[in-house]
Every structure is written in C-alpha cells, then in structure tokens.
Amino acid sequence: MTASLRQAGQFLLAVLLVGLAWQLVSGLGLVKVYVLPPPLDVLRAFADNRPTITHHALVTLWTSLAGLALGTVLAALAALGMAYSGLLHRAFRPLVVMLSACPIIGVIPILVVAFGDGYGPRVAVAAVASFIVTALYLVNGLSRTDALADELMHSLNASAWQRLRMVQSFSAVPYLMAALKLSVSTCVIQAIVAEWISGTSGLGYLVQFAGYSFRIDVMWAAVLTAVVITLGLLGILALVESLVFPWAVAEGRSL
Amino acid sequence: MSNTLEETLETAAARSGQAAISARHVGVTYQRRGQVTEAVQDTSFELPNGSWMSLLGPSGCGKSTLLRVLADIVRPTEGAVLLSGRTPAQARAERAFALVSQQAAMLPWRRLRENVGLGLEVAGTDKRERERRVEEVIDLVGLTGFERAYPHELSGGMKQRAAIARALTLRPNLLLMDEPFGALDELTRERLNFEVLRILEETGAALVLVTHSISEAVILSDTVAVMSSRPGRIFHTETIPFGRMRSSAMRDDPRFARIEGVLRHKLMDEAS
Numbered sequence: 378m379t380a381s382l383r384q385a386g387q388f389l390l391a392v393l394l395v396g397l398a399w400q401l402v403s404g405l406g407l408v409k410v411y412v413l414p415p416p417l418d419v420l421r422a423f424a425d426n427r428p429t430i431t432h433h434a435l436v437t438l439w440t441s442l443a444g445l446a447l448g449t450v451l452a453a454l455a456a457l458g459m460a461y462s463g464l465l466h467r468a469f470r471p472l473v474v475m476l477s478a479c480p481i482i483g484v485i486p487i488l489v490v491a492f493g494d495g496y497g498p499r500v501a502v503a504a505v506a507s508f509i510v511t512a513l514y515l516v517n518g519l520s521r522t523d524a525l526a527d528e529l530m531h532s533l534n535a536s537a538w539q540r541l542r543m544v545q546s547f548s549a550v551p552y553l554m555a556a557l558k559l560s561v562s563t564c565v566i567q568a569i570v571a572e573w574i575s576g577t578s579g580l581g582y583l584v585q586f587a588g589y590s591f592r593i594d595v596m597w598a599a600v601l602t603a604v605v606i607t608l609g610l611l612g613i614l615a616l617v618e619s620l621v622f623p624w625a626v627a628e629g630r631s632l
Numbered sequence: 633m634s635n636t637l638e639e640t641l642e643t644a645a646a647r648s649g650q651a652a653i654s655a656r657h658v659g660v661t662y663q664r665r666g667q668v669t670e671a672v673q674d675t676s677f678e679l680p681n682g683s684w685m686s687l688l689g690p691s692g693c694g695k696s697t698l699l700r701v702l703a704d705i706v707r708p709t710e711g712a713v714l715l716s717g718r719t720p721a722q723a724r725a726e727r728a729f730a731l732v733s734q735q736a737a738m739l740p741w742r743r744l745r746e747n748v749g750l751g752l753e754v755a756g757t758d759k760r761e762r763e764r765r766v767e768e769v770i771d772l773v774g775l776t777g778f779e780r781a782y783p784h785e786l787s788g789g790m791k792q793r794a795a796i797a798r799a800l801t802l803r804p805n806l807l808l809m810d811e812p813f814g815a816l817d818e819l820t821r822e823r824l825n826f827e828v829l830r831i832l833e834e835t836g837a838a839l840v841l842v843t844h845s846i847s848e849a850v851i852l853s854d855t856v857a858v859m860s861s862r863p864g865r866i867f868h869t870e871t872i873p874f875g876r877m878r879s880s881a882m883r884d885d886p887r888f889a890r891i892e893g894v895l896r897h898k899l900m901d902e903a904s
C-alpha cells in the first residue's frame with residue numbers, strides 16, 4: 378500500500394515537472410503559442426468548454442469500449458478455434474498477422490460511404506485493432522499451459538473439456554489481461570483517428586474542428602482528455618485484475 | 633443369471649489374486665533431439681495387493697521414470713506393466729491409482745481446498761461428499777485454517793502436503809508417490825509418514841514410494857528395491873520384517889539399524 382502510494386506520489390511529481398517545463402517553454406516564447414499554448418491556457422480552455430469536451434469525450438469513450446468489447450469477444454472465439462484445430466491455426470493465424478499490417482485507417486472513407494458516418498465504421502475500426510492483439514495473445518495463452526498442470530490433469534483422467542474449463546481458460550488470463558492493456562490505448566487512438574477522418578462527433582472530431590478554428594488551446598484540451606480516458610481505463614483494468622485474479626498478479630503471471 | 637453371478641465372482645477372485653503391480657522386463661529409452669538416454673533397463677518386479685514398496689537409488693537412476701511408467705505418463709519402450717491385471721491406461725481411466733509427483737502441482741488460480749478437491753471434482757463426485765472428504769484430508773495433513781489460501785501464499789512443504797491430501801481424497805487402490813516428503817522438515821515428515829501408513833492400512837491400498845531417505849524407505853515399506861545408477865535396474869530387494877505394527881518405536885528395534893546399514897552399503901557400493 379505504501380509502495381503504491383509512493384508510486385502515485387512520484388507520478389504526480391513527474392506530471393508537475395512536465396507541466397512546469399511546458400509552462401516555461403511556451404511562457405518564455407521558445408515555442409509559438411499557436412503551436413503549444415501554455416498548460417494553464419489549456420486548463421482554462423477545458424474549464425470554459427467543459428460541456429462540449431465532456432460530450433465528445435463520452436462519444437469517444439463509448440466508441441472505444443464498444444470496439445474493445447466486440448474485438449475481444451471475436452478474438453476469444455477465434456483463439457479458441459485456433460487453439461483447438463491445427464487446420465484453423467495454420468489457415469487463420471497468418472491472416473490475423475496480415476490484418477495487423479493492414480492500414481485500416483485508409484479504408485475508413487469507404488466504410489463511411491458504405492455504412493454512413495454513424496458509429497458503425499468507427500466501432501469497427503476500434504474492434505479490428507483490439508481483435509488483432511487479443512487473438513494473437515490468446516492463441517498463445519491457450520496453448521502454453523504448464524507441463525506440470527497438464528500432467529496433473531492427465532493423471533486425474535480429465536476430459537478435454539475439463540482441461541479447457543479448469544486449466545487452459547485460467548492460464549490464458551494473464552495473456553488476456555496483457556492484450557486488454559495493449560488494446561485499450563490502441564482502441565482509443567483508433568476511435569479518435571476514425572472520428573478525425575469521418576466523424577461528426579467525438580474527441581477526434583473536436584481536435585480537427587478546434588484546429589480549423591484556430592482554437593489550439595481547445596485542441597490540446599481534447600488531446601489531454603484522450604490521455605486521461607486511456608489512463609483511466611488502464612487503471613480500472615489493473616484494479617479488476619487485482620480483485621478478480623489476485624493469483625495472476627501475485628505469481629508474477631501478470632504479463 | 634447364476635452363470636453371470638458366478639462369472640462376476642470369478643473375475644473378482646481373479647482380480648484379487650492378481651498382484652497390485654506386475655512389471656515384466658520394463659525398459660525405457662528417451663529420445664530427445666537425437667540424444668538417446670536409457671533410463672530404465674530390464675526391470676521386473678511384483679507388488680502384492682496392499683503391499684508397500686520403496687524405490688531407492690542414486691539421483692538420475694530412473695526412479696521417477698519407472699514410477700511414471702506405472703502412472704501411464706511414460707510408455708515403456710520395452711516390456712510391460714499390469715496394475716491388478718489392467719494396463720496403466722485402463723487403470724488410469726478407472727482411477728485405480730493416485731499420483732503424487734515430485735513437484736507439488738498446484739493450480740495457482742485455485743484456493744487450497746479447491747486444489748485438494750480437484751481430483752474429486754474431475755471424477756464428478758457430488759459437491760457435499762467432496763467438501764466432506766476435502767475437509768477430512770486437509771485436517772489429516774495438518775492444513776486446517778489454510779483452506780482459503782492460494783498456492784502462492786503457501787510454503788513448499790504446505791503445497792506438498794496439499795498434493796498428498798489431493799491424492800488421498802481419491803481413496804486409490806494404489807498410491808504412487810515421487811519423493812513426496814522431500815520439502816518437509818524432519819518432524820512433519822515423520823508425522824506424515826505414519827499418517828499415510830495409517831490411511832494405507834485402513835484402505836488396504838498398495839504403495840510405491842520413490843525416496844532417497846533410507847530410513848523413510850524402511851519405515852514405509854514391506855520391500856525396498858535398490859536401483860543401480862543409470863540405466864536403472866533393481867539389483868537388490870530387501871524385505872522389511874515389521875509387518876503392520878509401525879510406529880516411531882521401530883527405530884529402536886536392532887533390526888531397523890541393521891537393515892539401514894545393509895541398504896546404505898548397497899547404495900554406497902553403487903555410487904562408487
């Protein structure tokens with residue numbers, strides 16, 4: 378507890394120092410104010426436009442979460458299939474890797490033409506991002522069980538279903554958590570980029586709109602809000618992990 | 633009808649007449665990445681029903697390998713074993729034996745009582761019976777109070793005791809144990825030795841114990857089989873004369889020291 382308090386203290390100190398440096402750099406005119414307004418201006422922009430920013434932040438939050446949930450569920454199904462069938466594994470794993478190399482962003486305008494500029498295409502983009510990471514991690518997690526545990530289940534004459542239920546699903550948990558931690562930030566970023574390209578709402582849209590209207594302070598306020606959203610989600614994930622899977626954290630199995 | 637009953641009785645009689653273990657010319661050769669290791673060579677022995685046996689030998693001589701052949705984890709490359717007339721695979725399917733392996737395999741995501749109850753859960757025993765038996769054996773191995781602890785909160789010795797408890801919940805006809813008391817302190821070790829003996833006596837189960845403690849082998853066995861260094865084969869069998877009256881008083885019996893001496897010499901000759 379004291380260790381985590383100290384960590385939090387050190388983090389706050391770092392934030393303060395960065396803020397101070399930022400204030401000095403733009404306050405002394407080292408960087409043009411219209412590129413990087415001082416942090417106090419950004420905070421003021423945030424306070425002045427709170428309802429607007431909150432509205433767009435919620436749009437981004439829900440888009441990212443919907444994408445994260447959809448991508449994770451699809452990835453779990455795909456990983457189960459790949460873990461159980463060598464054929465599926467050989468056929469689809471390379472496809473997932475190819476998908477990860479694919480600049481999905483470039484396809485957004487077409488998605489918008491096809492599905493309209495609503496939430497659909499944005500959620501889809503975020504979902505693809507988390508699907509890739511989670512599918513690849515979970516395939517590994519499901520197939521890499523401890524030899525000792527395998528032997529134990531073998532000597533207890535456990536069925537394949539019992540092994541999946543009692544061993545594999547748990548040994549995949551640390552991989553799932555690691556995948557979720559990576560997915561969270563990519564989902565938020567992908568959602569924002571999608572909004573930036575095609576959206577009529579969301580932080581991505583706000584960043585773009587503020588940029589066009591030379592409200593650089595609002596733009597930076599929106600960017601910082603995105604950071605806060607990601608950090609908040611990561612914090613919630615870590616909390617859930619320590620509450621629901623204390624063994625994973627304690628065994629150092631948390632990846 | 634009467635025919636069937638007769639047959640059933642005959643089969644039962646035949647089974648009970650069959651040795652708990654009958655090993656014939658068992659050999660195991662491992663092949664891994666082109667490297668060939670002959671771990672066990674031409675080993676034959678017979679263990680009568682309800683009888684207790686220890687395997688003693690220098691480390692790396694193939695004791696675990698031989699035990700893993702009995703437990704249907706390693707398939708012998710030569711010869712065969714029968715457990716009460718069944719192949720190890722059949723015996724495993726019938727849950728006729730329980731294995732306590734060298735490292736206590738605990739599932740990290742299960743609390744102690746769920747780890748101890750794992751065997752019963754896999755076997756489909758109903759929940760109330762399971763909880764009753766789990767509580768009983770946890771008490772027996774002295775882990776009461778730790779039921780809700782996760783493996784990472786337990787010491788090595790406690791995990792080992794939990795692994796023994798898990799095997800005992802299954803009430804097997806044959807208990808296979810690979811250095812199960814290695815991680816324990818002397819006092820706990822001896823207490824558990826006698827607890828295990830008491831349970832074996834009650835249930836009439838047979839025991840194969842791999843150990844490198846000579847005194848433990850004498851305390852826990854009717855016969856001690858001494859294995860040569862690799863490739864392992866049983867080159868000496870010592871009969872232990874104490875019957876079923878076992879207690880720590882055994883140690884004061886002059887025969888105990890004499891047998892220990894014989895076994896020590898056999899082992900030392902083998903090591904040199």
Ligand SMILES: Nc1ncnc2c1ncn2[C@@H]1O[C@H](COP(=O)(O)OP(=O)(O)O)[C@@H](O)[C@H]1O
Nearest residue numbers: 662664669671690691692693694695696697698
């Ligand atoms: N799975 C395996 N693959 C290859 N070699 C093995 C394997 N298991 C054990 N061995 C080798 O077989 C020999 C006997 O090992 P083991 O049966 O574990 O001996 P002990 O239990 O008597 O110490 C050792 O030389 C060991 O390195």
Ligand SMILES: [Mg+2]
Nearest residue numbers: 695696734810
């Ligand atoms: Mg061994």
